[in-house]
Amino acid sequence: MPALTRDEAQTRAQLIDVHRYTVELDLSRAADATGDTFDSRTVIRFSARADGATFVELKPAELRSATLDGRPLDPAALTEGRLPLENLTAGEHELRVDAAMRYSRTGEGMHRFTDPSDGLTYTYSQLFMEDVQRVFAAFDQPDLKAVFEMSVTAPEEWTVLANGITEHLGGGTWRAAATPRIPTYLVAVAAGPYHSVRTEHRGLPFGIHCRRSLAPFLDADAEEILDITRACFDRYHEKFEEPYPFDSYDQAFVPEFNTGAMENPGLVTFRDEFVFRSAVTDTERQTRAMVIAHEMAHMWFGDLVTLAWWDDIWLNESFAEYMGFQTTAEATRFKDPWTDFAVARKSWGYDADQRPSTHPVAPAPDAVPDTASAMLNFDGISYAKGASALRQLVAWLGEKDFLAGINTHFARHKFANATLADFIDSLAHATDRDVHAWAEAWLRTTGVDTLTSKVVHAGREWTLTLDRDAGPGAHGEGRPHRVVVGVYDRDLSGGPGLVLRERYETDIPSAEPAAPRDGGRPALIVPNDQDLTYAKIRLDDASRDTALRDLSGVPDALTRAVLWNTLRDLVRDGELDGGAYLAAARAHLPEESDLAVVQGVLAFATAHVLARYTRPQDRPAALTTLGELCRDLIRRTEDGSHPGLRLTAVRTAVDVTTQPGPLQAWLDEGTVPGGPELDPELRWRVLARLAALDATDEAAIAAELARDPSATGQEGAARCRAALPDAAAKRAAWEAMFCSDELSNHLLKATAQGFWQPEQAELVREYVPRYYEDAVAVAARRGPAVAEVVGQWAFPGLFVEADTLRLGERCLRDADPVPALRRKLTDQLDDLARALRVRQGPPQS
Numbered sequence: 001m002p003a004l005t006r007d008e009a010q011t012r013a014q015l016i017d018v019h020r021y022t023v024e025l026d027l028s029r030a031a032d033a034t035g036d037t038f039d040s041r042t043v044i045r046f047s048a049r050a051d052g053a054t055f056v057e058l059k060p061a062e063l064r065s066a067t068l069d070g071r072p073l074d075p076a077a078l079t080e081g082r083l084p085l086e087n088l089t090a091g092e093h094e095l096r097v098d099a100a101m102r103y104s105r106t107g108e109g110m111h112r113f114t115d116p117s118d119g120l121t122y123t124y125s126q127l128f129m130e131d132v133q134r135v136f137a138a139f140d141q142p143d144l145k146a147v148f149e150m151s152v153t154a155p156e157e158w159t160v161l162a163n164g165i166t167e168h169l170g171g172g173t174w175r176a177a178a179t180p181r182i183p184t185y186l187v188a189v190a191a192g193p194y195h196s197v198r199t200e201h202r203g204l205p206f207g208i209h210c211r212r213s214l215a216p217f218l219d220a221d222a223e224e225i226l227d228i229t230r231a232c233f234d235r236y237h238e239k240f241e242e243p244y245p246f247d248s249y250d251q252a253f254v255p256e257f258n259t260g261a262m263e264n265p266g267l268v269t270f271r272d273e274f275v276f277r278s279a280v281t282d283t284e285r286q287t288r289a290m291v292i293a294h295e296m297a298h299m300w301f302g303d304l305v306t307l308a309w310w311d312d313i314w315l316n317e318s319f320a321e322y323m324g325f326q327t328t329a330e331a332t333r334f335k336d337p338w339t340d341f342a343v344a345r346k347s348w349g350y351d352a353d354q355r356p357s358t359h360p361v362a363p364a365p366d367a368v369p370d371t372a373s374a375m376l377n378f379d380g381i382s383y384a385k386g387a388s389a390l391r392q393l394v395a396w397l398g399e400k401d402f403l404a405g406i407n408t409h410f411a412r413h414k415f416a417n418a419t420l421a422d423f424i425d426s427l428a429h430a431t432d433r434d435v436h437a438w439a440e441a442w443l444r445t446t447g448v449d450t451l452t453s454k455v456v457h458a459g460r461e462w463t464l465t466l467d468r469d470a471g472p473g474a475h476g477e478g479r480p481h482r483v484v485v486g487v488y489d490r491d492l493s494g495g496p497g498l499v500l501r502e503r504y505e506t507d508i509p510s511a512e513p514a515a516p517r518d519g520g521r522p523a524l525i526v527p528n529d530q531d532l533t534y535a536k537i538r539l540d541d542a543s544r545d546t547a548l549r550d551l552s553g554v555p556d557a558l559t560r561a562v563l564w565n566t567l568r569d570l571v572r573d574g575e576l577d578g579g580a581y582l583a584a585a586r587a588h589l590p591e592e593s594d595l596a597v598v599q600g601v602l603a604f605a606t607a608h609v610l611a612r613y614t615r616p617q618d619r620p621a622a623l624t625t626l627g628e629l630c631r632d633l634i635r636r637t638e639d640g641s642h643p644g645l646r647l648t649a650v651r652t653a654v655d656v657t658t659q660p661g662p663l664q665a666w667l668d669e670g671t672v673p674g675g676p677e678l679d680p681e682l683r684w685r686v687l688a689r690l691a692a693l694d695a696t697d698e699a700a701i702a703a704e705l706a707r708d709p710s711a712t713g714q715e716g717a718a719r720c721r722a723a724l725p726d727a728a729a730k731r732a733a734w735e736a737m738f739c740s741d742e743l744s745n746h747l748l749k750a751t752a753q754g755f756w757q758p759e760q761a762e763l764v765r766e767y768v769p770r771y772y773e774d775a776v777a778v779a780a781r782r783g784p785a786v787a788e789v790v791g792q793w794a795f796p797g798l799f800v801e802a803d804t805l806r807l808g809e810r811c812l813r814d815a816d817p818v819p820a821l822r823r824k825l826t827d828q829l830d831d832l833a834r835a836l837r838v839r840q841g842p843p844q845s
Helices: 005-016 214-238 280-298 312-333 337-353 372-374 381-397 399-413 419-429 435-445 539-552 559-570 577-593 595-613 616-636 643-656 661-667 680-692 698-705 711-723 725-740 745-755 758-764 767-782 786-791 802-814 818-840
Strands: 016-026 037-048 054-056 061-069 071-073 080-090 092-104 109-114 120-125 146-154 157-163 166-170 171-177 191-194 194-203 202-209 248-252 265-273 305-306 417-418 450-460 460-470 482-490 498-508 522-526 534-539
Touching: 005 054, 005 166, 016 248, 037 280, 061 080, 061 534, 071 482, 080 092, 080 522, 080 680, 092 109, 092 248, 120 248, 120 577, 157 166, 157 171, 157 202, 157 460, 166 194, 166 248, 166 539, 191 194, 194 214, 202 214, 214 280, 214 312, 214 450, 214 482, 248 280, 265 280, 280 312, 280 595, 280 767, 305 312, 305 399, 305 802, 312 419, 337 381, 337 559, 337 595, 372 818, 381 399, 381 435, 381 482, 399 419, 417 802, 450 758, 460 498, 498 539, 522 539, 522 559, 522 577, 539 559, 559 595, 559 818, 577 616, 595 643, 595 818, 616 643, 661 680, 680 698, 680 711, 711 745, 711 786, 725 745, 725 758, 725 767, 767 786, 767 802, 786 818, 802 818
Parallel strands: 016 146, 202 248, 248 265, 305 417, 450 534
Antiparallel strands: 016 037, 037 092, 054 080, 061 071, 061 092, 109 120, 120 191, 146 171, 157 191, 166 171, 194 202, 450 460, 482 498, 482 522
16 A cells, blocks of 8 residues: 655645544454454544545445545545545535454554453554554544544443543443544554553543553552652653643553554553563663653653654654653652663664664655655664754753743644744744754764764873764764763772762864863773763773773763773774673673663673674683673672662573573472572573573473463463474474464564574574565565564574675565565664674774
8 A cells, every 4th residue: 555655745734624533433342253343433524725636544344435525435436545535625524434444463553452361352552654544534644633532332341541531421332532633643542351540640530551461460560650650740740831731641551562652642552561470670660660751751742742744753752762761860769761771772773873774863854755764764763862862952052941942842833733943943942052053963964973082191181182973974074062071090099990080071073172181191081971972982092991991890870881882882893802892791790780781781792792793603602701690690699689680690691591401490490599480471581592402392382381371471482482493393483474464463573583593593594595585575465563573573683694695685676575674674684794794803904
């Protein structure tokens, strides 16, 4: 089906204004697994500014009837999801559509899920970008905002949630209060036998909801979730002059959700993995808090004021990302989320910005010609880089002027649409600084600047200059940066650490030559010490040596995160051997006090250094180093004082072990000696590693599934079965992923995660060429969500070889993959090419 183009959207917006949707959905037979459709009836009231023609979008299983101003339209005229509306006259119009729509298993449209724990069925909508058309007829573009009236008929015992407060009218019919003007992609419904915890705050009803099988786990965390929700709500009302613009605030944790969450006004939907069934670390709880804050920020950024077209998605996501981390730090018990951002989230932006698919935070409108291209920009640039740019903007502008500009923006454009130019004009209203030039430098350009330290010292004086390199393909000399420089000395009291001498701010480029500073040559000089800008850092030689030797002695966790990112970049750029990174982790993580740093470093060490950058012949030594590191961390936590650190160490130990005996003993005994007990997440993790090591079988997997028949258990079993080193098991997994459309999005991901195992390279080598052909076919057949999964998780990244790259390049050139898969393959192949370069080592001089 064709993607909506920007030109088409502009033409339609010039012709019509949409006033109101009245939507009736009949989900009363949703629990009947033999049926795959639901009834959808829509009345759209709109006006035309002149005589003309347009179309309405709809992707039905069957279009039963459509009438325009009482005149029947031919259902056969529906072509590729578009129903023509011909011979419109200037004035008011009413369109009525009656259709049968299909339930989804891929998290797009109206997703239906039957909980294997108890057989209960749940539905929820995800209407982002183009998926409202899977649920009801709509003029589907963000600048045609309208009022929505929703009614839903469901089984009598179900609960129905929507954007507005819902009222049960009896007979299974629920009616939601009419919304203010919102775009089509933010309409939301969740219907099922949901378990709910309800309260009120500042006169508004608040609720949190989940499947009944997760009720004990939600109840255990309900106060934490609601306390965070209330605290963020209050903090936003301190920051923003416009009050929360909707009549209620529900948060529904729903199954098989594709992303972290979705900012539907009044009904935020979250992946229900945020309802923790098993032990988690405090950093993972912090992440949940940040996502709550992120989605609530969208109530203003995106919902109250909406982008006019998808080139300005950063106006939604970059702001919500920045506000999510900042408000978590200001309003909750989690006081240092920016450390987690630095060591875990920001690298998402850095990596994306160094691939050929990079794009500006705010691309030019003609660079996003249609919705298919827009979907590709929901990436580390729109989120992590955009949030980093805003953090730099606040450092440069000052928070007072930044918030004044935001509040001007809300006042000017509430319940309407806005563009980058509108936002910059609002900022300019609040400051004398040249924000237009700032936006051009930061939002309209691509790539990562590199800031390189050069230190000259003589006697007690030393001078730091920071050279800026915009990198290949960049425009001009790079962006302006305001950075904090951290200056550290060795602890003269005899302690093992470093002590902060001073921090000072500097601008790059500087208007004046760098001035000498007194006090002798520091042991460590850290540009971007508080991580206020977005750039790769290259330390001077002496500071690099200090970092490798004494990193754990740096007193501030955020500074340590900056230094770990510096080492990460050196590895990725082939300037630091992966073994040296692992050695640094082995030396410093046992002394690390910040759990986010530990988790971020271990994630890069395992998923990148071990899996991508380590040559096969060096893999045993790398596994040994990581295993020894995990044992050190486990020994450090024997007194029970650091349960999150111990859990992190145990998880990684499971993933890197080469000896099945201890793992089987843990599984048999149900505990790691000294703890933790093996909860469902750990049991499935252990069993998956045993499967990869050829130390378990189908009978053990089936027994574990009988023990844990939940949705998570089903995914665990799929992962384990795909990991078995057996030709028949691999064939069955491959056919399930690529030859059948039965797997849901989450079961497809789990199967893909289990399939490629380093210990089984020769067994699965034959599937490498098959991947490119089969991935193209299944992505075309099943759509963007499945394309994302097979492009991300089923890719044969295990084979860091020239042939894998050659086959992938041929696929891109000749096979015409759908846009979502093309983007994933482009990124995967660039990462593969980088891994090949890193494995080859630096060029010999």
